Ligand SMILES: Nc1ncnc2c1ncn2[C@@H]1O[C@H](COP(=O)(O)OP(=O)(O)OP(=O)(O)O)[C@@H](O)[C@H]1O
């Protein structure tokens with residue numbers, strides 16, 4: 001039975017995941033995520049962030065270890081059919097890293113109304129949610145357009161809208177700001193911070209340490225060996241340039257300051273002094 005006590009949302013114990021039996025993607029992952037947390041997942045390319053988000057969405061199941069969500073152990077069987085599956089799908093929404101994987105409807109409007117209609121929500125409510133969500137993301141003008149003919153950033157916004165229109169309690173976002181222009185990134189961050197409250201939870205992956213600092217209450221860093229190398233308050237880790245360099249979260253590279261080209265670790269904005 002899904003627990004009515006929502007304080008603890010996820011409990012991951014010794015999760016391992018291998019693709020095709022021999023490509024390691026996650027190793028020895030343990031954490032608890034409670035309601036009210038805004039968790040940033042960071043790590044180098046290929047470290048396992050997207051895989052973990054798919055596991056949290058019940059799309060993939062750990063090769064070993066267990067994941068509890070809302071007090072129930074997630075398994076293929078539990079999520080196949082029935083009330084528990086419907087309840088889990090109502091509560092949790094994942095926006096994929098690649099919007100082309102997410103989008104399938106003939107128009108943007110169909111895309112943002114499909115999910116809520118599937119959940120059996122009344123037509124009036126679906127229309128009002130869809131309108132509101134398109135407005136929040138500033139894409140109302142795209143409503144009649146086919147998603148596959150949109151720009152990359154527009155597609156990303158439509159895929160976000162298709163999940164936000166479900167009004168999930170738990171939002172899983174795989175690199176939500178990637179490809180968005182600076183105004184749209186700020187707009188999305190404003191939305192997420194207004195959306196967040198003590199009943200909800202956000203888990204998002206990102207390569208942008210500024211977004212971590214602006215949004216997250218907690219950071220989980222996945223290392224090159226696909227295990228958790230840090231889990232705590234963002235400010236504990238974001239100012240530790242040795243730690244960030246070691247985990248490929250920043251890079252010491254050449255760059256230009258007017259006439260001067262030089263090298264130093266490229267820290268995120270608030271720590272970047274010249
Ligand atoms: N469908 C798949 N089949 C086989 N291997 C995969 C598949 N998807 C991912 N992998 C592998 O699993 C590992 C983890 O990949 P994952 O996509 O979770 O990383 P990520 O941290 O999201 O990376 P990125 O920052 O590039 O998005 C990588 O080694 C990757 O090559």
Ligand SMILES: [Mg+2]
Pocket residue numbers: 049050051097174
């Ligand atoms: Mg990824």
